[in-house]
Amino acid sequence: MTTLLELQGLNAWYGESHILHGVDMRVGEGETITILGRNGVGKTTTLRTITGIVRARKGKLIFAGEDMMQVPLHKTARRGIGFVPEERGIFSTLTVSENLLLPPIVASGGLTVDQIYELFPNLYERRNSAGTKLSGGEQQMLAIARILRTGVRMLLLDEPTEGLAPVIVQRIGEVLKQLKERGMTILLVEQNFRFASRIADRFYLMDHGQMVSEFPVGELPQRMDTLHKVLGV
Ligand SMILES: Nc1ncnc2c1ncn2[C@@H]1O[C@H](COP(=O)(O)OP(=O)(O)OP(=O)(O)O)[C@@H](O)[C@H]1O
Numbered sequence: 001m002t003t004l005l006e007l008q009g010l011n012a013w014y015g016e017s018h019i020l021h022g023v024d025m026r027v028g029e030g031e032t033i034t035i036l037g038r039n040g041v042g043k044t045t046t047l048r049t050i051t052g053i054v055r056a057r058k059g060k061l062i063f064a065g066e067d068m069m070q071v072p073l074h075k076t077a078r079r080g081i082g083f084v085p086e087e088r089g090i091f092s093t094l095t096v097s098e099n100l101l102l103p104p105i106v107a108s109g110g111l112t113v114d115q116i117y118e119l120f121p122n123l124y125e126r127r128n129s130a131g132t133k134l135s136g137g138e139q140q141m142l143a144i145a146r147i148l149r150t151g152v153r154m155l156l157l158d159e160p161t162e163g164l165a166p167v168i169v170q171r172i173g174e175v176l177k178q179l180k181e182r183g184m185t186i187l188l189v190e191q192n193f194r195f196a197s198r199i200a201d202r203f204y205l206m207d208h209g210q211m212v213s214e215f216p217v218g219e220l221p222q223r224m225d226t227l228h229k230v231l232g233v
Pocket residue numbers: 014017019037038039040041042043044045046
């Protein structure tokens with residue numbers, strides 16, 4: 001499998017705070033990877049460092065063969081990395097369809113608005129509703145949907161199921177599966193094992209700003225006891 005994203009010895013800082021202490025990770029083209037770890041170990045910071053939002057960083061960060069350390073923040077999306085942050089970033093005064101059309105197209109091959117509405121029928125029903133009127137689940141779907149239009153090659157998702165009802169979590173899982181079938185590469189930070197085990201090919205376990213283990217989804221059952229201990233869930 002071709003490597004799409006590679007991190008080697010990645011370090012990152014917020015001011016004086018050293019948060020990532022040499023992260024090593026590889027994501028193959030078309031793979032779905034989940035990062036697990038307790039609160040505060042650096043999962044979100046890993047995603048923010050990959051996207052270039054965190055600039056105080058050192059180490060190797062290669063995306064599609066290109067050294068991303070040299071790419072300015074405003075150009076990272078154009079390289080094909082789409083980030084859905086935990087706070088979702090929906091514009092509350094704009095309608096669903098206006099939110100959808102906001103991010104610029106960065107490459108061909110993205111979904112059309114019609115394809116997006118096919119994938120998210122509830123967003124079609126709410127296309128004229130303002131962002132403020134949406135439920136948490138609808139906001140999460142809109143945050144994912146609007147990136148699909150842009151033609152990115154890789155989706156970074158930060159805890160997409162947090163605080164959502166089981167039926168919505170299931171729907172988001174189905175959408176991610178369909179995206180995977182279309183060849184999308186997905187990197188997910190997620191606490192919900194059950195959700196993650198339905199879509200992930202591999203897992204990385206993070207602790208103290210490093211990846212401490214890596215395993216395929218098939219090994220999840222025998223690792224459950226250790227994971228429960230490490231994650232405290
Ligand atoms: N903007 C910031 N400035 C300074 N420190 C930060 C900032 N954001 C996060 N941190 C700190 O960096 C560390 C790692 O945070 P991060 O959000 O990456 O953890 P996480 O594994 O994603 O956990 P969580 O699930 O709680 O978000 C934490 O100690 C956190 O307090």
